[in-house]
Amino acid sequence: MSSVNESAAASGAARESMLDLHEIQATVLRPRPAPYFGTHVLLRIDEPAAGRELFRRLTLHIDSAAGWWSAKTPWLSVGISYAGLKALGLPEDSLQSFPEAFRQGMAARARQLGDVGINEPKNWDAAYGKGGVHIGVQAFSDSEEDRRRMLGIAREQIDGLSVSILAMQDFGAQPGDLNSLGYKDGIDQPAIEGSGFDPLPGQGLPIKPGEFILGYPGEAGFPLPMPQPDILGRNGTFVGFRKYQSRVGAFNRFLQAHGSNEAERELLAAKLVGRWRSGAPLVLAPDVDDPALGADAQRNNDFDYANDSRGRQAPFGCHIRRMNPRDSKLTRLTDVKIHRLIRRGTTYGPPYDPNALSEADDEVPRGAIFLFISAKAMATIEFLQQEWINDGNFIGIGDERDPIIGLQEEDAKFTIPRDPVRRLVRGIETFNVLRGGEYFFMPSISALKWLAGLHQ
Amino acid sequence: MATQTQTAPQSDSGAQKIQQLRELFADASDVGKRALENVIKELSSQVSEPPPPIESAGRVGARLGKRSELTMIVPLVPGGAKRLRTFLQLLGGNLSPGATKVGTLHDMRFVFIDNDTRLLFATSFDGDWDTYIDDFIALIPDYLDLMDSAWEGWPGIRDPGAKDYLVKHQITAEGWFVANPELTLAEIDRLKRIGKAADEFLDKVQ
Numbered sequence: 001m002s003s004v005n006e007s008a009a010a011s012g013a014a015r016e017s018m019l020d021l022h023e024i025q026a027t028v029l030r031p032r033p034a035p036y037f038g039t040h041v042l043l044r045i046d047e048p049a050a051g052r053e054l055f056r057r058l059t060l061h062i063d064s065a066a067g068w069w070s071a072k073t074p075w076l077s078v079g080i081s082y083a084g085l086k087a088l089g090l091p092e093d094s095l096q097s098f099p100e101a102f103r104q105g106m107a108a109r110a111r112q113l114g115d116v117g118i119n120e121p122k123n124w125d126a127a128y129g130k131g132g133v134h135i136g137v138q139a140f141s142d143s144e145e146d147r148r149r150m151l152g153i154a155r156e157q158i159d160g161l162s163v164s165i166l167a168m169q170d171f172g173a174q175p176g177d178l179n180s181l182g183y184k185d186g187i188d189q190p191a192i193e194g195s196g197f198d199p200l201p202g203q204g205l206p207i208k209p210g211e212f213i214l215g216y217p218g219e220a221g222f223p224l225p226m227p228q229p230d231i232l233g234r235n236g237t238f239v240g241f242r243k244y245q246s247r248v249g250a251f252n253r254f255l256q257a258h259g260s261n262e263a264e265r266e267l268l269a270a271k272l273v274g275r276w277r278s279g280a281p282l283v284l285a286p287d288v289d290d291p292a293l294g295a296d297a298q299r300n301n302d303f304d305y306a307n308d309s310r311g312r313q314a315p316f317g318c319h320i321r322r323m324n325p326r327d328s329k330l331t332r333l334t335d336v337k338i339h340r341l342i343r344r345g346t347t348y349g350p351p352y353d354p355n356a357l358s359e360a361d362d363e364v365p366r367g368a369i370f371l372f373i374s375a376k377a378m379a380t381i382e383f384l385q386q387e388w389i390n391d392g393n394f395i396g397i398g399d400e401r402d403p404i405i406g407l408q409e410e411d412a413k414f415t416i417p418r419d420p421v422r423r424l425v426r427g428i429e430t431f432n433v434l435r436g437g438e439y440f441f442m443p444s445i446s447a448l449k450w451l452a453g454l455h456q
Numbered sequence: 457m458a459t460q461t462q463t464a465p466q467s468d469s470g471a472q473k474i475q476q477l478r479e480l481f482a483d484a485s486d487v488g489k490r491a492l493e494n495v496i497k498e499l500s501s502q503v504s505e506p507p508p509p510i511e512s513a514g515r516v517g518a519r520l521g522k523r524s525e526l527t528m529i530v531p532l533v534p535g536g537a538k539r540l541r542t543f544l545q546l547l548g549g550n551l552s553p554g555a556t557k558v559g560t561l562h563d564m565r566f567v568f569i570d571n572d573t574r575l576l577f578a579t580s581f582d583g584d585w586d587t588y589i590d591d592f593i594a595l596i597p598d599y600l601d602l603m604d605s606a607w608e609g610w611p612g613i614r615d616p617g618a619k620d621y622l623v624k625h626q627i628t629a630e631g632w633f634v635a636n637p638e639l640t641l642a643e644i645d646r647l648k649r650i651g652k653a654a655d656e657f658l659d660k661v662q
């Protein structure tokens with residue numbers, strides 16, 4: 001996504017922002033650098049005073065979104081869970097002003113999220129889902145050296161405080177920034193009105209900022225309810241943190257079973273996502289990959305489905321058509337603009353290996369941790385999980401689920417529309433298994449200072 | 457207004473249920489008693505192997521397979537019945553094609569009761585009703601308010617209290633029949649298309 005930065009520099013398309021960018025945390029608006037290197041740190045506050053002291057120290061090092069479109073790395077950001085807000089000693093009336101799903105936490109919402117079976121919280125990594133995660137710190141940079149430096153800064157702030165590190169996960173450093181299934185990712189992000197930057201071709205009409213940042217009008221014309229007091233809520237947002245492990249062996253076995261040669265397998269891999277591994281969209285490159293197209297941020301997202309209304313290029317059930325149906329005909333009255341998320345995908349573990357075929361390869365710790373950012377992240381993630389990921393009814397394909405991030409049932413299938421008759425591919429498995437999840441509130445810079453000063 | 461679903465008394469066998477039925481009808485009219493005896497043999501097989509029971513559709517309402525029902529009785533503002541009735545009559549009492557666009561509504565009915573002071577509204581639809589409520593607010597808020605403004609105390613669909621208003625006036629159905637509970641509207645449309653395509657294919661090969 002550094003292509004955004006590059007194109008901004010090239011075209012000078014930055015505009016005056018309507019948002020208080022100095023208040024909003026950098027990670028909300030600033031794209032991943034390219035290449036990207038980073039670390040997630042999950043913390044538990046063991047004493048309320050230590051937590052407040054940590055916020056006092058850390059706030060000085062948290063970057064804002066000011067000038068987010070120009071490359072400016074590295075940076076740190078921070079989110080706090082409901083358990084974390086309690087551990088800091090937030091007053092009860094303020095705690096109760098947070099949305100119900102946030103207060104319950106992601107694990108407790110497993111039913112609404114469809115996180116069942118192999119994805120259910122009891123199968124998660126030890127740190128997650130038990131109310132122990134209070135704070136999530138993210139370090140982003142464009143070099144390994146800077147990653148270490150930023151992590152060092154974060155650790156210095158923790159030193160000597162009654163705060164425990166529950167988990168640390170380095171991410172990025174993948175050849176070509178490919179994800180753990182071997183695709184370029186993070187291309188299509190929602191355009192946010194007034195954020196100070198012209199949308200890239202294909203990003204669609206800008207969406208009202210209140211859908212993504214608290215305190216601004218949303219698509220319905222008014223701001224969403226904000227956590228109270230005002231200084232705590234305004235310019236903050238919510239983050240759905242979801243850790244997936246990619247079952248690379250199962251994915252490769254599936255491609256092997258349904259493609260007799262490299263070209264067939266790569267076409268099938270592209271059909272599942274709606275893009276070739278290079279990022280080139282099938283709608284613009286239906287038959288063969290076009291790496292130059294995939295690499296060009298001015299062109300690789302510049303399409304709609306007007307000429308693919310029958311899914312002959314991008315199948316209805318492919319990953320990107322589900323996550324942003326654009327102008328696809330949907331079976332239900334739907335406003336696509338209110339179901340979008342800002343995504344910060346962070347790939348961890350060894351790079352994708354096309355020759356990994358064994359079941360042992362499925363257990364290699366590699367995958368992605370996503371930060372899904374929105375002013376109503378909890379409601380949007382639940383909607384997406386129920387309607388667009390683990391169902392196909394919304395786009396007229398019955399029970400089929402997202403082939404990449406869906407939780408598959410026995411003998412799941414994937415329909416590839418074709419002339420004269422469709423191809424039905426069986427044997428889709430859960431290729432990305434959920435290994436943990438938390439909801440965080442990502443406060444404004446002023447709110448971080450306010451939290452640090454609680455009870456003073 | 458929302459009433460709790462009474463759980464049926466548990467019984468171990470069909471015979472016990474038959475016994476229960478007889479006790480239940482002990483103080484019924486002769487017509488009722490006679491009718492029970494006429495069908496009791498048939499009923500005994502039905503109660504001993506009952507179909508899957510209806511489930512809850514979230515906070516309130518019943519769900520069967522992929523279909524949910526919503527039944528409401530709401531008080532009307534003075535003049536509300538006249539306005540809403542005339543509005544419906546202007547559309548010939550038929551709410552398509554507007555309602556068709558929602559894509560999840562199987563049916564809706566508006567019945568004025570109690571001398572036009574209250575409205576019985578009943579509908580059935582795919583999924584949970586609040587999943588797409590934000591879409592309604594974004595896309596068709598005025599159509600909803602046009603009709604719901606006849607309801608006493610309706611805060612407006614954009615008001616955060618709108619969901620609570622609906623829940624407060626909803627009454628969960630105790631019994632409900634759906635012929636094809638697994639078929640959503642989208643699935644029905646797909647089957648229609650397949651049927652048509654199959655006919656065209658057969659025409660061509662003749």
